[in-house]
Amino acid sequence: MKPAIFALTLFSSAFAVAPIPTAQQAKDASNYVPNAYIVEFSEEALSRRSLISRHEVYAAISQKGIPFSIGEEYDTPGIFTGAAIWLSSPGDVAKLSEIPGVQAIRPVVKVPAPKPVGLTVVKNPMTTGLPDSYSTHVMTGVDKVHARGIFGSDINIGMYAHLRPGIDYNHPLLGGGFGPGYKVPGGYDLVGDAFNGQNAPEPDNDPLDECNGHGTHVAGIIGASPDNDMGINGVASNASLFSYRIFGCIGYTTDDIITTALIQGYNEKMDILTLSLGGPSGWTEGTASVVASRIAAQGRVVTAAAGNDGQEGAWYTSDPGGGIGVISVASVDNIVSSVQNASVQGVDHDPIPYFMALPLNATGDWPIYATSTDISQVNDACNPLPDDTPDLSGFVVIVHRGTCEFTQKLSMIAEKGGKVALIYNSDTAAFSPIAVGNFPAALISAADGKFLVEQFVAKANITISFPQTGAAATIPNPDGGLISAFSTIGPTFPMYLSPALAAPGGNILSTLPLKMGGYGVESGTSMSTPFVAGAAALIFESLGTAAEVQSTGGTKNGEMAEVGRAVIRILQTTAASVASTHTDGAPPRTVAQQGAGLIQVDRAINMKTIVEPGQIALNDTDHFKPNHTISITNMGSKVVTYQLQHIPAGTISTVAPNFPFVESVPIVVSANAVVTFSRSSVTVYPGDTEQFHAIFTPPSGVDNKTLPVYSGFISVTSPAETLKVTYMGVAASLKATTILDSTDEFFGISLPAVINADGYPQERPTNYTFVGRDFPYLLLRQVFLFLRHRLWLTSAHRLVFGTALVRFDLVDKDIQFTPTIPLSKRDPYTGWWSQSTARTFGKVKTIGPLGQVEYQARSIDDPSNGYDSFAFQGTFANGTRIDDGQYRPLLRALKVGGDRSKEEDYESWVGPQFGVVTP
Template sequence: MLRPSFVWLILGFTFLLPAGAANLTDGWRDPSPNFLQNAYIVELYTPDALQSIAGLGTRVLTSPHDVLYKRLEERGIEYSIRSVFDDAAFLGVSLQLTSSLYVQSLASIHDIKSLYPVQLWQRPSPQNVQVLAGTSGADCPPDGMSALQMIGVDKLHAQGYLGKGVTVCVIDTGVDYSHPYLGSGFGPGHKVAFGYDFVGDSFNGSNTPHPDPDPLDQCAGHGTHVAGIIGANPGNPYGFSGVAYESTLGAYRIFGCTGTTPDDIIIAALLRANKDKCNVLNLSLGSRSGWSSAPSAVVASRIADMGKIVSISAGNDGSYGPWDASNPATGLNVISVASVQNTRILVQNLTVVGAAHGPIFYWGLDPLNLPQPDYPYDTPLSIYALSTNTSVVGDGCSPLPDSTPNLNGKVVLVRRGQCLFTTKLANIAAKGGNVTLIYDNIVETLWSPPVAPYIATIISPSDGEFLVKQFAAGIDIKVVFHKGGISSTTPSLDGGLVSSFTSYGPTNDMFFKPAVAAPGGNIISTYPVALGSYAINSGTSMAAPMVSGASALLFEKLGTTRSVARRARKLFETTALAIPSDKTGSSPLQTLAQQGAGLINVYNALSYGTTLTPGELLLNDTAHFSGTKILNLRNEGKRRQSYTLSHVPAGTINTIRGDGFQPVLGPIPLTTDYANVTIIPSSISLSPGATAKILVIVDPPKTGVHTLFPVYSGFIQVRGSLGEDLHSSYLGLNANSFDLKVIDSTSYYFGYRLPALWDSKGKVQAPGQAYALQGNDAPTLVYRLAAGTAALYVDLVSANTTFAPSIMKRDGVFEREWWPPGNVLPAAGKVAIVGRLSAFYYRPRNVDASYQSGGYNLVPITSRFANSTQIPKGNYKVLVRALKITGNPKEESSYESWLSTPFAVV
């Protein structure tokens, strides 16, 4: 969604480098460990574009790459080539510089279109992984097709649409194509017909890759699970099949057995898949961002625009709250996919002895591995409840009292909440308890909690409360764990709801992410033979291939044309099913910032004779509000149809807490502060082939608190007389994005106000402290971002610099509140800086996790500026400036700023 002052951000998708713009990247350096030092992706102009740039001299006769190499040689830049990109979707090269000294010189080259630092991406990590232990009897789940039934695939299979003639390419950890239900081979004639390994087994992100033509994975498993969701053959022991099991698969391995991968390898895989004429590309990977800025997102978006369908997982960071859309799913033309819980789950059964009660379920393919001989199987084990109050807060969070009996041999009951699971279990273990049942305090959902190295599992609130009440009444209540387990499937109590782990959007620039949802919670699929052959995983990684498979069915029926590819997201969005926030039906629909346009139904998408465009109505924020929209409703069927139109609101989410700095953590509560919508006309009848324009006027909610930055959303629903229900989705911010506070100036985490300078001992430095800038004798800047920023600068200024930064302090002690000053910094470029320490672009906000990776940022101050020149002796302050969302990068008033206490370099 372009805003006039924001165009420079969209054009380059990072910092744009037009001719003579070296100052924009002057001294660019990023000490963060998730970037490769001195490695850069360079995008080049095409020959025609290069020729059109004024002042570049005579006609360019050589290739853009050769021109770049010549410029590098002219400047004496020492480098090696990591990758060469020569594709219509991306023309450029990835370079490894021998020194940061060359960055400024590299950025000054006129022939460069854009410059990106090379980022390291974490390998995909599903929320739960359970490998199936057997293929018959109790271990064999009786229903493997529920996820496909949720999205209408079973109906298309019955009509003979199985993906034949469509190629779907998996960019992931590789695929174990030796699996009997993935074709038992590789190459022409096999299910996995082509692909490439860009890395090799031993690659971990920091060493040398060893590419080869064979994308076999027998050590990771993620890509094999994804491939099975798309294309696993039916007839396997667990009764499931891929969504498009007659499609042809391509496999592109970009991760080794361990570690990370750089995004220049992701780009190489995207371009290779595009060159290999893949119809559908699946990327079940991502990185927290909030911006459409990663080069892989840019390339994926361009490939989608060229006529491919690109399906990408929306991210598994829902617990971190809003404004956290994941790259590369933030690509403007790709399909970002949220996860919905499967309607059925695999469970183990406990038998209750001593009271009339049915079996108690806990999530799992296998029974708990009880410590023997103290906890024998098939034997009633006594219960001990830590508290007889089923509303207790912080149950087990403190050391247990001395009156607690020896818990060895007893099954301990503890209520979830208030502290880490492992804290509760450590306190229980201190009293001898070795097996624990944790009853949930939120929902009846069963799931696998992070309890290692302890033995524990989650049971439902109702089952837990029943056991506690029996224990409190003095009844000798016991439970039995059965050897070998009693496995079954049961309707999932949160089946059909958005998975709580799904990342929340929208993007910082108010784009609609995620786009749609698909089943991703508790999905059974193939796994490398050496690792067990079959597994159940959860994650948006599992939802994306559902959409990829559905896209193959769409291509099979409608044809693999560019026009079909560019219609795919709209078709999936407008025929999706709105997702509730709970099973009661009394609560608001889930916010579209997490569900997107809803749960896809590919059968509806391909069978409806009515179309509705656009699929997304982007309303923006209050300062850039665009509330008047036109919908195009067309009857492409063979019968006349009447339609009624109505407004269906979804829950509004307050995204920022009352302190103005901390995001609301997920799952985010919903409010009924709905928008007011006028639809003209509210009913219409269309003959076959007829089109009508529908006027939609959206007014932001009249209630709510702007300083909590409410995101409101909902649907314009169209209900046809022939049973065709469609909708167009809207989303807006009932506040001004510019007012989002970017730099966290609270004491929320550290007990003192941020930002701050730490001395060599990690303490807040005293004003005037002196440093040699050698070894540990140097200060470190610590800061947090409460919101994303497109540009953040860290500079040294003279100690006698005087101006009023936007984050105020008094006598070196930060006050509890901050306020905008009456006067602001002078215009950009007029602040006298001694030198740049660091510059960062398109940074996500920090997560709400103190003292953990991503919770805060450190910038060590070394003896040199970012351009490698020496910092002279003298008295300085550190100036931090962060561009506010929608701010004009050329206006200093668009930046938040902070000025440190003075220090000396001696």
């Protein structure tokens, strides 16, 4: 098989409607390390006599005349064998792909440190009113497992967190030391404090982290020692935590380092590997995903964050969470919340809870000022306040939530001198932490806000104070137990179930480095992911010798591997479905966001029934298979009769009906799948297995142009327990989904388009000398190509949906080809990149390939973050020079599920004529 290659210098950058970014801006904001590639070697080729070692591969590369340097090396057969290689020219990638033993070539990807959701540092251990971890244990049945004396003993957990991972192992709740006999007996710092992603790593044997704390927060969720004044209690407090540090104190890391850490954890016999990291992808082909998938196939549990991009709509899953067999974890809000109470003076009213873990830094009694007396005005303070607004420096400013960002409202208040603000909630929004930047402001309830506005209108003699001690409390979270608003929505483009599960991740108290105060509250799927890792440790301790695996007759290690491969199914079939709201009778949340639901660890450990499979991927209408077999195994000692029931989780419309963009908030439609069973109940004798058939019919009456994602559960209920099988499908053809954006919504001009250096669309054939500013670029959004000097072409295109392949070719100016996007419209596993030297593609005669990019995520609506770009300098993908002449650019994007060899499975566009002219 010809290896897949990466043929261009690839960049990623921030998208803005205006001005269009320059080539340098695109390069500076790159998501990829220029000229750096992870090369996978064929283990079969390396085992042959003619090519017996990686060093012979290196020698063959040198014989090809390819200058290169070697970075990370990987030598774990069955998991990954290869090396990270730096090339002098992107054109050398094509030559590299011809080396015997080279199986795949993938770009080295930058992994930035995402911002935490709602971080509150608690420096005073005597602070009251903080959520303790017991509430999350009650939500998931962990408290019942602990009551049985199960705490994850003799289980090794390797940790890879996304914000400066590492552990402050000096924390008393994390063992107070490092090395054999401590809670953190080992680990490795792969980068050093000074590493920022752009300099050389300086690894050492000490994974201590004192400069950020995210890894320490994750560690506390898994394994903090119980019986402390803060009420923190790790899910698996007796487990051993091994820290693999992959970030320095600032900057980003790269996936070649993440791959090294994963393989090191695997080789050091970690039972569980947990990664609170990832970035939007929708595919399973990134290096970290490939390695994580292979490790999971060996029976090690791998948990990964689903992502915190719920506001971006569906089809936005993260890598490596989308890896096959990897447990991608969604977030559920804690059932309790931390609040402070503001005191009210002058009128009779109870204290007003405001959503902060620590008091607002404002002393004394403050009169109030409402920016609007109309409580229905949701755009309150989105625009500059009236000229007659008084100096607000002496008031607590009361402002309504809605329309624009909180920081925008607060900036309008600050322009009038405001120093403290209370934002009152809308009637429908969640009462939860909000992002207010550095401004002293907090959220209060809608009822309290309306009361204060009424008092302001009545000119009551009212003041508010913020006690600095003794005013903390915990309250029932009205959204507790529901999916967190920030939790990413799937599925993957190949229709894998991602996220797979959910766990508590919203408003979680845990440990921080002692130098940061010791404790803090954070939210995110980074918090729910280690919770599932801890749950897996409890399952390992309990089921390592369970009847389910005793039948294998294997060793203890073999039994453990069988349990490891079964953990995702065990947790899915015993999970509790998460409702869409707390309203009685509300349907479950879409499986695309909750996966199989909130884990129930006590059910997982105590189950007397095995139901297989744990999930059913029904795919799209082109690949739909209606009939599925489900088996039930009775591990108990009595005959059991199981009742079968279909519980739909609703259908969501994911794409706008008359516009090719994914909805930022999926719309729930009143249509469900229909499921019929071959029998209504199943009786199973002890130790036996029985099967039944489920026949699925997608929902009818839905608009397939909106990509309706339907989902639900098959409930299998006995008098003693309830288990389930989770399913999901899309009632449309993914191949029919639009890939390329041809609107004018983002850059103000219709896409695709060729633009000159001054920012004007090219309307007629134009020659370019590529001297100074005389060059064009192809604007499509997502990939940005500049023609400069001999030829520097950068292209940007907007992908309204994911694609497995975007290909660029140079074609003759007189090409006879009818693209899917007319020019007149002016309004898998083996690798990411592949190279074809053929001069034709279907009916299209090409002069030569410029390059191609594979497995691309869809673009998003955020104008500050939404395009990828690549550049090449005067050569085709194989490094040969482009002659002077008249050409057109040809762009093609493969439809989801399309055949790469079929021209009709691509969207295409041919650009206007341009000339390459040497001055």
